[in-house]
Amino acid sequence: MDFDLEFWLVTATAITGVIWLLYAVFAGKKPEGEEPVLVEYARSFFPVLLLVLLLRSFVAEPFRIPSGSMLPTLEIGDFILVNKFAYGLRLPVLHTKILAIGEPQRGDVVVFRYPENPKVDYIKRLVGVPGDTLEWDNKTLKVNGVELNRQSVGVYEALDQNNGVRPTFRLTEDLLGVSHDILMLPNVVNKTGSLTVPEGHYFMMGDNRDMSNDSRMWGLVPEANVVGKATYIWMHMNLGGDGFKPSRIGNAIN
Numbered sequence: 001m002d003f004d005l006e007f008w009l010v011t012a013t014a015i016t017g018v019i020w021l022l023y024a025v026f027a028g029k030k031p032e033g034e035e036p037v038l039v040e041y042a043r044s045f046f047p048v049l050l051l052v053l054l055l056r057s058f059v060a061e062p063f064r065i066p067s068g069s070m071l072p073t074l075e076i077g078d079f080i081l082v083n084k085f086a087y088g089l090r091l092p093v094l095h096t097k098i099l100a101i102g103e104p105q106r107g108d109v110v111v112f113r114y115p116e117n118p119k120v121d122y123i124k125r126l127v128g129v130p131g132d133t134l135e136w137d138n139k140t141l142k143v144n145g146v147e148l149n150r151q152s153v154g155v156y157e158a159l160d161q162n163n164g165v166r167p168t169f170r171l172t173e174d175l176l177g178v179s180h181d182i183l184m185l186p187n188v189v190n191k192t193g194s195l196t197v198p199e200g201h202y203f204m205m206g207d208n209r210d211m212s213n214d215s216r217m218w219g220l221v222p223e224a225n226v227v228g229k230a231t232y233i234w235m236h237m238n239l240g241g242d243g244f245k246p247s248r249i250g251n252a253i254n
Helices: 005-029 037-058
Strands: 060-064 078-083 097-099 109-113 121-128 133-137 140-143 149-159 165-175 178-184 192-196 201-205 226-238
Touching: 005 037, 037 060, 060 226, 109 201, 121 140, 149 178
Parallel strands: none
Antiparallel strands: 060 078, 078 226, 109 121, 109 226, 121 201, 133 140, 133 192, 149 165, 165 178
């Protein structure tokens, strides 16, 4: 169990709820008067905490993009909204699925808990679903034996984590019917590998293909680690970098 923000939010909601409930049950046996300060605080905070918990756990959760692994789709400093019910409802903290609604689809941009450290959230594009066979050789990628078609868009000036700019090639990739842009660096050689995705797992890759720590390095993402589907950018702020960019606000994530 991870003692993170979600854990403390659940704990605070439970404590304030219990205090308010106990006072409501036993106050009738006492003379009327002012509420104790502790009860007054619990009554004030419980509805707010409960609402935040429900929205964050079952509807949507905000995330900030800290790295350039998903360029050009997502930039460093993008604040995104993640749909928490797109792939089913899960209990907070325990992450147990209680209602199946949908399954992640090839091409989705997905937030998940990093398999090697579940306390850390990662965001990548889902490239391989259960049953898919993936083959990657340096800069080429095959899905189920089909080499993905790519069309050059031109040169892209990618901003890295240190706010440095490096020229890269921007291409539009056809992921078996899902069109999206990727970046590639000249003179960078990547690993070679292949696998078939087993049931209950997913193969993830960053759109910034030569600058992404993804399934090519550390393996598959279990279904239980999936958090939700990235949907919209609601703000962009990169202090020390390109600052506030109103043009990013409201952009859908494809």
